[in-house]
Amino acid sequence: QVTLRESGPALVKPTQTLTLTCTFSGFSLSTSGMCVSWVRQPPGKALEWLALIDWDDDKYYSTSLKTRLTISKDTSKNQVVLTMTNMDPVDTATYYCARTPFTSGGAFDIWGQGTMVTVSS
Amino acid sequence: QSVLTQPPSVSGAPGQRVTISCTGSSSNIGAGYDVHWYQQLPGTAPKLLIYGNSNRPSGVPDRFSGSKSGTSASLAITGLQAEDEADYYCQSYDSSLSGSNVVFGGGTKLTVL
Numbered sequence: 393q394v395t396l397r398e399s400g401p402a403l404v405k406p407t408q409t410l411t412l413t414c415t416f417s418g419f420s421l422s423t424s425g426m427c428v429s430w431v432r433q434p435p436g437k438a439l440e441w442l443a444l445i446d447w448d449d450d451k452y453y454s455t456s457l458k459t460r461l462t463i464s465k466d467t468s469k470n471q472v473v474l475t476m477t478n479m480d481p482v483d484t485a486t487y488y489c490a491r492t493p494f495t496s497g498g499a500f501d502i503w504g505q506g507t508m509v510t511v512s513s
Numbered sequence: 514q515s516v517l518t519q520p521p522s523v524s525g526a527p528g529q530r531v532t533i534s535c536t537g538s539s540s541n542i543g544a545g546y547d548v549h550w551y552q553q554l555p556g557t558a559p560k561l562l563i564y565g566n567s568n569r570p571s572g573v574p575d576r577f578s579g580s581k582s583g584t585s586a587s588l589a590i591t592g593l594q595a596e597d598e599a600d601y602y603c604q605s606y607d608s609s610l611s612g613s614n615v616v617f618g619g620g621t622k623l624t625v626l
């Protein structure tokens with residue numbers, strides 16, 4: 393069974409750096425064609441893709457946020473970490489990680505439950 | 514403004530058929546990139562409904578179907594049921610001079626009357 397779970401702080405202050413961890417099971421990020429992505433959703437708004445890391449450690453970022461984002465993986469721990477710098481209240485959202493295998497053509501086939509992050513002083 | 518345009522809301526009575534459109538452009542759907550669809554029930558994470566324009570993951574009822582033509586795609590739901598009431602999102606890939614991104618539609622709220 394494939395599962396993903398996001399963890400991180402529920403509250404961060406403006407200008408701080410957010411660090412989120414996605415811990416997964418049921419698949420390996422060292423398997424060719426496997427990727428993990430981060431997607432966020434502000435309250436009442438649409439989904440927004442943030443970043444993707446693949447089995448070969450290639451990284452891809454949203455062009456509008458790439459200066460603030462860093463994605464990394466620890467294959468031995470089955471974890472993917474996303475950092476976002478200079479947090480602002482507009483970054484308040486539920487942050488999801490999702491598995492993205494090449495076999496799905498770029499679709500996010502399994503999602504974590506999400507973690508709500510509020511940015512406020 | 515989302516790169517992919519969806520109607521904010523659609524509705525239908527139980528048993529009816531509804532369609533949700535996803536309109537893009539020559540830099541995304543029209544460029545040949547696949548379209549995927551997600552269902553998001555209230556308070557839950559999105560769930561993959563259709564991938565690669567028209568493929569259903571295991572466990573998704575055949576009441577759900579997807580199609581793509583030109584710069585648009587559509588999700589059709591037949592035999593509408595109360596539990597289909599949810600938000601639906603399309604997703605594709607966009608590549609232009611300003612960069613490349615995974616893109617989502619703005620979402621469509623389906624109300625079962």
